[in-house]
Amino acid sequence: MASPTHEAGDVVAHGGAAFPPFEPSTFPSQLLWLAIAFGLLYYVMNRVIVPRFHGVVETREVTVARDLDAAATAKRNAEAAGTAYETALADAKSSAQAIASKTRDAMQAEADAKRRALEDDLAERLAAAEAQISARKTEAMANVRGIAEETAIAIVERISGRAPAPESVSAALDRQAAH
Template structure:
């Protein structure tokens, strides 16, 4: 306030002819006679503006800024919660996917084992049936060999009897024919 008082005193002490020169120049703000009123209105205007800014505008701006800061913090908290939930959901999805894959592999292995058992059973049945058919065929072949051997022996007996009868005009005994055929077969 002392600056204001010294300015007012200096303005009052200004010579009158200076007042005349400034007013003739047409610039009243440069006329020292007007300075005290200009300074007064400058102080009043800035005082009112300071009072309005400090009392009304700055607190409402500060409240708006604080409200915005709180809203941003809440949004960030909510976003981090959503991210945590998304991470949990992704982990649950990956676990469910892994469980499903393991279950599918287990089912495939079980099915493969069942099919292998069925194939083995069918193969055993088929092998058994083939063995039975093979045994039956071998029995038929053995019977056919036995029958053929018997027919060959019978033909050999008949031929031997016919040859001996033709050569010596006498019919040989069955024992003699049998011994002759046995001796010929063993030699």
């Protein structure tokens, strides 16, 4: 049976030399190629990729700045529009209140004029009616005296059988009215 230790003969038995990156004799060439690969990668990064990233970043910064400016402008415009709207709304409210007040005053004045005209018409009718009532009352009172004289004459004639003199009846009615 073979021993678990690695001996130089075992390495050769397995097919050759040790793993090349761990081979101390290849370190200088590996370091050279590492330096060349790093330099080439640095050159490509510095000349191609970094300018592209830088261009993308600058483009993004410009786009963001432009968008922020546009947003600020839109905000100012919206605020101005809001202020204009509020002003227009306040003007419309005050105008509507003024129109309503003016209309109410005009309607009140019209109603007052109609009321005064109606009151004047009613006062004229009342005065005419009172004058008519007074005239009728005077006329009726004048007729009452005549009716009273005729009635008194008729009663005395019926009771006594003879008619009294109209002057004596008139004098009696005057005495009675004086009391």
